[in-house]
Amino acid sequence: MIKRLWQLGAAQRWKMGVQLLGQWLSRLLVVTLVWAGAQWALRGTVNVGLLSLIGIQLVVTVLYLLASGWLSRNGWAAAASQDLQEQFLNATFRPTQTTTDVMQGLQQDLSTLRAVTIFFDTIIPTILQLILTGVVLIGVVLSVHARTVAIPVGGILLLGMGMGLLQGLGNRQNLAYIQSFNQMGQRFLDDFLGMSTLIMYQRQHRYARDFAADSEDYRQKTMGVLRYQLQSLTIMDFCLYGAIGYFLLAQVNAVKAHTLALSTALGIGTLTAVWLIDFRQFGYFMHVFMSTLPKLRHLFAVIDAAAAPQKTAAAVTLDAPVTRLQLTGTVGHTDQPLLTTDLTLTAGQLVGLTGPSGSGKSTLAQTLMQRQPLLAGKVLVNGTTDLATVAPTDWLTHLVYLGPTAKLFAGSIQDNLLLGNRTADWQQRLHDLGLCRFVADLPAGYATPVGENGAQLSPGQRQQVAVARAVLANKDGYVFDEVTSNIDPDNANQILAVIQQLAQTKLVLLITHRLDDLQRLDHLAFLTDQRLVQGTFTSLQAQVPAFAQLVQAQQRLLKEVATV
Template sequence: MVKRLWQLGAAQRWKMYLQFLGQWGGRLLVVTLVWAGAQWAVTGRIHGGLIVLIAIQLFITLSYLVVSPWLSRNGWAAAASQNLQKQFLAADLQSARSHDDVMQGLHQDLSTLRAVAIFFDTIIPTILELSLTGLVLLGVVLWAHAWTVLIPVGGILLLGASMGALQSLGNRENLAYIASFNHMGQRFLDDFLGMRMLIMYQRQHRYAQDFAADSENFRQKTMGVLRYQLQSLTIMDFCLYGAIGYFLLAQVTAVRTQSLSLSTALGIGMLTAVWLIDFRQFGYFIHVFIATLPKLRHLFQVIDAPVVPTVTTGQVTLSKLVNQLTVTGTVGYPNQKLFTFGEVTLTPGTLVGLTGPSGSGKSTLAATVMQRLALLNGKITVNRHIDLATISAQSWLQHANYLGPTTSLFAGTLAENLQLGRPQGDWAARLDRLGLCQFVRQLPDRYATQIGKNGVRLSPGQRQQVAVARAILADQDVYIFDEITSNIDPTNANHIMAALHRLARTKIVLLITHRLADLQDLSQLYVVADHRLVGGTFTSLQAQVPAFAQQVAEQQRLLAEVTRA
């Protein structure tokens, strides 16, 4: 992993060497000036070698101060970070993860990218600085007072052995912390998105208890990480400051016995203190870097994951309305077959439903119809004889529309959001006929109402109504609605379902849902079970598919409990 990081931004690495040389020259300049000052105070003169060394270090330091702003903006750290970010984003956006999974993980992964920058702009320069300062210190001490070199070296060896002993504990604590954080965050997100449903089923108290237990577990894991950090700092301080103290004591003894001059002792002591204090800072940076390693491993897993093959579309422009869509074959990914089915034909006139367990492939089928994925085998035919693969992506998007459970609205008015698809004619009257967005009658400014960023001034159900209405006003031929009623209140869900039934009279409409009220309202339904697609009615599928019958029975039981309560 370190080797991969080192290879990033290789063309700009030479700037890091310049940056290191300037910083190192500035730190050694302080040591040399103290040494020269002590020599002047004791003997009344400064050795010629020290004067030359001061001149060289002063030139390096001033030159670095001039170019440092440019190096900071355009250096190796910036180039390497940008390189890594591009690799990650390219891989993440082409991964097989769903849109929601991508968005949930993106913020955490981008924060990891920012944290990894410490490797390029701090850890590597510090390693070089410690190495060269250590060599200088070794040479000077061996020349002036040989045996005392064992003290700082012994302090470093003791520190390394102690930190190595703590390493396994640190890995366990960090992994446990990350796991508990992700678990609690996912529970919060799930409960927040499904809050209305939890209240409707009178389950909010049980979930509150579970969330409290997760919070306590996260607190304990956080305290474990803090204990590890405190132990690390205590060991670090003991080894390094202890080595500085013993080394200075040795220098004082040497001065008293006149085996070492005072100015040389001060110079060596200053150099040793700088070296060991740099080790302490390096230990802190290494600790921060190690804490990011589990997340960094995940980031490289995303980069190295097999890319889902992009769908190669044709160049055909579809000029006629789509009045039939026929799908047959196998849905899935190159390394995972989800389900296989015979010929399924969708036409205007009937609202068609699709249900099944989470992860069974429902949304994957939707992505396939929208040309984002390819069938593992089989074919999608448009209007009886046109292969979907021959139609250009731009042309198909003018005929097909997909809407999922995540609503994206824009800051502005209701009208501005509804008119994104450039509807023709009296679009407000059309919404009235569909029974959508009737809540605007209670708003003072009607469709001129400002809804805020992502519709923050609307309820979740109202936001979803606006999203559905916007899709319908685009007046396309094929509509796929994916769990659009899953996390909203029953009243808004029923308004949306009534509109979909009216829409399906003249358009091809596929509804992916698990909501019991939706399923009971559909005359044509498909269920994904045991890696196959089974079609029928709501009643017949309960007899044919045991898993579907169990899903229905569970929802009916919960509704009965709510009714009794």
């Protein structure tokens, strides 16, 4: 993972090197100044080498201060995080991802994308700075008081081992913390949306109790992470300060024994202090970075999953319009075959599909939309191309699916209608079809905002806009799944009339259980006993008892509704 992070934004990495060198030399200026000051105070002279070093450091510090703003704005961190963001967003927004996948990705991973910059602008520069200062420290100690060099080296090794041990524990704590956070968030998102339903069934107190339990669990996991961080800081401080204290004591003894000059000891002491300050900073930022590691792993897993080769080479793009679809095989979900059939849809013939609830109508629609693979068999497009080989994005340019709930986007009615259409005569087209007549009664007409999820329109109006949008998009084929079910009869009949007109030239499948629809369609496919029986309304009623029962049940229901 560290290697992958290192490779991000590689073209801009040199800027980090420049920044590091400037920052490091300016930091060491304090050491040389203290060292030179001590020499001057104690001996009345200053070493020439030390004076030249101060000159170089001063020049570098001024240059660094002048360039640091530009370097940090356009540096490695910005390029690397943009690189990672692009990879992640490309992996997240794919046609095969579900809405839940995308939402979870956005909630959990966007904050990680922001937090990960710490690796590029803090962790790596601090580590490199630590190494550079450490090498100088050891070099200086070796040349002036070699016997004590083992103490800071031993301290660093001890610290490294301690951090390695703590990391395993930290990962577990962080994972538990994230799981608890997700559980709490999931309950909030799921149940809060349905709060009025919960209140209707007097279950809000139960929800409150469950949510409180989740919150308490989350609090405890958060405390666990904080406790771990404090404890590990204490252990690290013990190793570090213990070794440094012992080291400085050895320097004081050497000064007392006249084997080390006081000014040199002060210089080494300041160098040690600078290294120590960097180390404390590193420790703090490392904690923050470690807490993002599990999320970072997930982020890379999302990117890798998207980059993994797909099982089927679905790369064919269709040049000709789709005029014929032949489904031969078994439709269903893994371990749950729903129907085995031979169904042909052709442009110019409207097929109505009906059947008992749960028999597999929507699954069949999803199969035609390439969202559900066939358990056996295949779907042939235009008699030659296997649907499984067609690129999903290409297929969506040929076929439209419309479900029982219309999805409208924020904006005006016109914005929604013209999502897939840019022709000038669209209003005339809608007028000819008799669609969206309600717009004439609205003061702002087509410019009327639809509101969040189309809330400013009635369900029937929403569905009309959705159907009109699909018709205006002028696709080759249409799969309408219960589009007339949840709306008033006037709207439903108007939509059915449009669908019938559309089917004169296009390939159309209409899934419906509405008696009005079934009676008006010339060609019906009835799903029963895991197979499709096809015919007209009258022939099916005469020959298929299950269909006749379905019709009777519908008629009874309509009578009951009429007498209420």
